[in-house]
Amino acid sequence: MKINISKNLYEIKGPKIIADCKHPSITRRFFVTQIILFTGSSFLILPKFSEAKDNRIQKAEKLAKDIFSDIFLIIGAQKSDSQKSNALVNLFDKYADVPIIARAVLGSPWRQLNKKERVKFINAFRQYLANKYTAQFSEFLGAEMMIEKSRDSGSKAGIMVETRLLMPGSSPIKVGWQVSDASGTFKMIDVKIEGISLLTTERGEIRNQLSKEGGSVSRLSRSLLNY
Numbered sequence: 001m002k003i004n005i006s007k008n009l010y011e012i013k014g015p016k017i018i019a020d021c022k023h024p025s026i027t028r029r030f031f032v033t034q035i036i037l038f039t040g041s042s043f044l045i046l047p048k049f050s051e052a053k054d055n056r057i058q059k060a061e062k063l064a065k066d067i068f069s070d071i072f073l074i075i076g077a078q079k080s081d082s083q084k085s086n087a088l089v090n091l092f093d094k095y096a097d098v099p100i101i102a103r104a105v106l107g108s109p110w111r112q113l114n115k116k117e118r119v120k121f122i123n124a125f126r127q128y129l130a131n132k133y134t135a136q137f138s139e140f141l142g143a144e145m146m147i148e149k150s151r152d153s154g155s156k157a158g159i160m161v162e163t164r165l166l167m168p169g170s171s172p173i174k175v176g177w178q179v180s181d182a183s184g185t186f187k188m189i190d191v192k193i194e195g196i197s198l199l200t201t202e203r204g205e206i207r208n209q210l211s212k213e214g215g216s217v218s219r220l221s222r223s224l225l226n227y
Contacts (some may be wrong), residue, residue: 012122033091036101052227055104056152056159057150057159057182057190058149059181059186060158060159060161060177060179060186061094061161062151063161063177063179063186063187063188064147064161064177064179064188064213065145065147066095066165067091067095067188068145068175069109070091070094070095070144071088071137072131072137072140074088074091075138075140075141075148076141077136078201081134081135084134084155085127085130085131085134086130088129088133088134088137089093089126089130089173090174091129092126092129093126095187095188096187096188096189097126097183097187097188097189098122098126098129098190099118099122099182099184100120100180100183100187101125101189101190101199101202102125102126102183102225103203104189105125105199105202105203105206105207106121106171106206106207106209106210106217107203109210109217110219112217113217115219117125117218120218120221121220121221124220124221124222124225125219125221125224126222127208127224127225127227128224128225129202130225131227132227137208140165140173141167141168142168143165143166143167143173144165144166145163145164145165145166145175146163146164146165146166147161147162147163148163148164149162150162156180157178157180158172158178158180158181158182158189159175159178159179159180159187160174160177160178160179161175161176161177161179162175163175163176163177173193174193174194174195175191175192175193176190176191176192176195177190177191178191178192178199180189181199206220208225
């Protein structure tokens with residue numbers, strides 16, 4: 001009797017395979033073949049997934065190194081504080097997701113702003129950060145950065161690059177760089193110094209200032225420019 005093997009194999013579904021097939025040896029051979037193919041393909045897929053994850057971490061670590069290097073090129077330059085502050089504004093534009101950070105620190109009032117008001121607040125917040133951290137970054141002059149480990153959350157939170165700043169004449173400082181590509185490219189969205197989040201700190205500062213300005217984001221923006 002002639003058996004149409006291909007027809008039997010493709011028409012059989014679910015748990016009826018063995019019951020419906022008149023040649024169990026053919027079925028066993030089919031399943032063994034599928035298992036081998038599946039196992040082989042898994043070994044091909046896993047390294048690619050691992051490579052993609054490693055590539056993301058490498059990009060995040062490179063970003064952390066570039067931010068650190070460029071910050072201290074600016075801070076260490078023989079320039080006025082005003083010039084350093086302007087250079088930091090450009091640095092934040094290049095490396096940080098300022099719109100995401102600005103929205104996060106402002107909170108619910110953000111939803112009540114129109115496009116023009118949002119742009120105004122983002123610009124004011126960016127300038128405020130540059131003015132504020134020009135002096136604070138100076139405290140880390142001469143430090144060397146050592147990457148300890150990086151963790152990919154697999155979500156919009158992105159990758160945490162954990163580093164240690166080796167300070168001349170003082171204890172090392174732990175600095176974590178939160179990097180995300182949620183906006184399409186890798187950008188910094190937070191920095192944690194000894195576990196203290198810049199994002200969380202600024203959220204408290206900005207909301208406190210907003211309260212002082214009577215809840216007016218417009219007045220808040222003006223006050224940030226004058227920091």
